[in-house]
Amino acid sequence: MSPSKRAFDLVVAANRLPVDRVVSADGEVSWRTSPGGLVTAMESVMRDRDGAWVGWAGEAGEAPEPFEEQGMWLRPVALSEDEVKQYYEGFSNDTLWPIYHDVIVGASFHRQWFTQYEKVNRRFAEAIAEVAAKGATVWVHDYQLQLVPGMVRELRPDVRIGWFDHIPFPPVELFAQLPWRRAILEGLLGADYLGFQRVADAQNFVRACRQLLGLQTRGDTVSVSRADDSRRVRASAVPISIDFKGLEALAKEPETRARAKEIRESLGDPETLLLGVDRLDYTKGIGHRIKAYGELLAEDKVAPPREVFVQVATPSRERVEAYQQLRAEIEGEVGRLNGEFSRIGAPAVQYLHHSYPRREMAALFLAADVLLVTPLRDGMNLVAKEYVTCRYDEGGALVLSEFTGAFHELHQAFVVNPHDIEGLKQGIMRAIETPDKEKRRLMRAMRRRVADHDVQRWAARFLENLASAPERPAPAAPSSRGGRS
Numbered sequence: 001m002s003p004s005k006r007a008f009d010l011v012v013a014a015n016r017l018p019v020d021r022v023v024s025a026d027g028e029v030s031w032r033t034s035p036g037g038l039v040t041a042m043e044s045v046m047r048d049r050d051g052a053w054v055g056w057a058g059e060a061g062e063a064p065e066p067f068e069e070q071g072m073w074l075r076p077v078a079l080s081e082d083e084v085k086q087y088y089e090g091f092s093n094d095t096l097w098p099i100y101h102d103v104i105v106g107a108s109f110h111r112q113w114f115t116q117y118e119k120v121n122r123r124f125a126e127a128i129a130e131v132a133a134k135g136a137t138v139w140v141h142d143y144q145l146q147l148v149p150g151m152v153r154e155l156r157p158d159v160r161i162g163w164f165d166h167i168p169f170p171p172v173e174l175f176a177q178l179p180w181r182r183a184i185l186e187g188l189l190g191a192d193y194l195g196f197q198r199v200a201d202a203q204n205f206v207r208a209c210r211q212l213l214g215l216q217t218r219g220d221t222v223s224v225s226r227a228d229d230s231r232r233v234r235a236s237a238v239p240i241s242i243d244f245k246g247l248e249a250l251a252k253e254p255e256t257r258a259r260a261k262e263i264r265e266s267l268g269d270p271e272t273l274l275l276g277v278d279r280l281d282y283t284k285g286i287g288h289r290i291k292a293y294g295e296l297l298a299e300d301k302v303a304p305p306r307e308v309f310v311q312v313a314t315p316s317r318e319r320v321e322a323y324q325q326l327r328a329e330i331e332g333e334v335g336r337l338n339g340e341f342s343r344i345g346a347p348a349v350q351y352l353h354h355s356y357p358r359r360e361m362a363a364l365f366l367a368a369d370v371l372l373v374t375p376l377r378d379g380m381n382l383v384a385k386e387y388v389t390c391r392y393d394e395g396g397a398l399v400l401s402e403f404t405g406a407f408h409e410l411h412q413a414f415v416v417n418p419h420d421i422e423g424l425k426q427g428i429m430r431a432i433e434t435p436d437k438e439k440r441r442l443m444r445a446m447r448r449r450v451a452d453h454d455v456q457r458w459a460a461r462f463l464e465n466l467a468s469a470p471e472r473p474a475p476a477a478p479s480s481r482g483g484r485s
């Protein structure tokens with residue numbers, strides 16, 4: 001069988017392929033698995049199945065030919081420079097992202113962006129239809145591909161389609177602003193099963209179907225009834241997680257532990273090392289965190305070198321204007337605090353606008369006495385789960401915003417409302433001052449939760465829900481539905 005004719009029982013589609021293109025010094029091109037949680041999760045479900053992954057390879061222009069890598073068949077989707085600007089940076093990151101995150105910054109609406117979004121979603125759907133075996137399971141990921149379920153259903157009524165939303169699904173009052181709201185809901189309703197991070201996200205979706213499309217809903221299911229398509233679609237919460245065993249093992253390695261010790265020493269062995277790790281994104285509440293910390297410095301409740309605050313801000317979406325503005329604001333504020341409160345050899349805030357290898361992240365988590373996770377809105381926040389996973393020593397304390405998905409699972413965190421700067425300051429101080437014995441108890445409970453609900457369990461639960469989604473009538477033509485029951 002020629003490579004282009006291969007067909008797979010499991011097809012995953014996400015905006016990005018799970019690999020990055022690496023060009024060596026002598027110009028040789030190879031692919032390296034990208035380290036994200038999604039890749040780890042999918043590896044475990046694809047390992048024993050015949051799986052393909054459809055996604056963009058990360059560079060504008062022609063797509064590479066499909067290829068096999070680490071037991072997965074990768075089917076690249078091409079994006080032109082214009083499509084990257086309009087489908088990805090524009091509609092996905094400057095229209096949908098703000099609307100789905102409480103409009104923390106304003107959303108931009110451009111009809112041309114949506115046209116490109118539709119065009120690219122169709123290209124993904126066609127690629128999926130091309131590689132899916134008869135009756136295959138198709139798992140579509142995230143807000144960039146919301147029209148794909150409906151488009152795949154049109155092309156391939158025989159396959160079973162699931163979609164997972166990594167970010168929040170907004171309340172209907174905000175979602176309703178989107179001029180393309182109907183197309184998006186109808187696109188999603190092409191799926192058999194829709195998974196969300198929180199119960200509230202699933203409920204927001206169901207409510208939007210009722211109020212904006214006038215569809216009948218009952219509990220977590222929406223009834224789609226059209227002349228040619230009559231089905232029930234289930235929408236429920238399956239919170240994502242991380243590879244607990246793999247990350248814990250990395251944290252335990254002598255090299256990681258030695259690096260954690262070295263990090264503390266190079267910071268002057270502070271009594272308390274506070275850490276923030278985020279993509280530099282306005283949803284993450286980095287500004288609120290820095291404001292609160294600045295006030296604690298001004299009130300002399302914290303002072304370097306006794307307390308040191310390290311903020312890792314990973315570069316993100318640097319061509320989108322809101323992100324350029326955010327970077328300027330954060331860096332201005334960090335500069336102001338350091339000017340006022342640093343001493344020679346003892347900066348008040350260590351700000352790092354870099355991306356680090358996984359081991360370095362694990363070492364930072366292991367070194368930090370307090371992790372500050374203060375988003376204004378966040379689908380889940382994997383950093384919080386990674387922190388507790390790395391703390392095999394049961395040390396450390398987690399300050400956690402109630403506007404994250406993680407808040408609904410990690411009940412033993414020091415919970416804060418990041419908009420309430422006084423409350424945030426108190427939360428930080430409680431995390432510093434609570435006796436170690438009590439903090440160990442809290443950490444132990446959080447670790448148990450993540451160990452029991454790891455990413456492998458998440459993927460298995462999603463696929464079970466998809467497999468047991470309500471049956472649908474066989475399509476009239478061209479043949480009856482094959483596939484899984």
Ligand code: GDG
Pocket residue numbers: 035036037166167240277278279314354355356357358361378379380381382383386
């Ligand atoms: C979206 C949703 C949801 C960060 N800097 C470095 C690095 N990271 C890793 C972290 C973590 C991941 O990136 C970030 O995940 P988050 O969950 O915190 O946030 P988003 O990127 O916004 O992800 C979010 C997630 O999807 C999954 O569904 O939780 O709510 O917004 O794994 O460790 N990793 C390395 N170097 C870095 O510098 N190696």
